[in-house]
Amino acid sequence: MKELESDSLERPVQRAEVEDPKKRWVQKMVKSARRYHKLCPYFDKKTGMCLLMVTVEGRQGRCDRDGKYDNCPVFFKFLEKVYDNYTSRRKVLPNDFQDVVNQAFLI
Numbered sequence: 353m354k355e356l357e358s359d360s361l362e363r364p365v366q367r368a369e370v371e372d373p374k375k376r377w378v379q380k381m382v383k384s385a386r387r388y389h390k391l392c393p394y395f396d397k398k399t400g401m402c403l404l405m406v407t408v409e410g411r412q413g414r415c416d417r418d419g420k421y422d423n424c425p426v427f428f429k430f431l432e433k434v435y436d437n438y439t440s441r442r443k444v445l446p447n448d449f450q451d452v453v454n455q456a457f458l459i
């Protein structure tokens with residue numbers, strides 16, 4: 353009985369996440385990024401620094417993931433910022449990650 357309760361509580365949350373347009377767009381961009389970048393495009397291989405950290409967190413910092421951006425909170429936050437930027441200006445959202453890759457230094 354307990355399993356049924358937790359199961360019925362979790363399902364609507366997952367569905368809501370999938371239906372959230374921001375999360376859906378972020379997932380789409382991550383999928384698109386994988387087509388172009390094996391490692392994170394904001395990972396400085398020589399120094400190990402994260403080039404996105406300044407934009408997203410307001411401070412410099414090292415990448416502690418060796419450039420693996422799947423599930424990286426900094427990478428996700430950046431994409432969410434891009435989404436908010438486009439939607440607040442009522443601009444059409446890009447369909448391809450390459451169209452937003454350089455916006456790390458503009459947002």
Ligand code: SF4
Nearest residue numbers: 392394395402415424
């Ligand atoms: S912390 Fe995340 S966004 Fe920054 S370089 Fe590493 S994988 Fe990329």
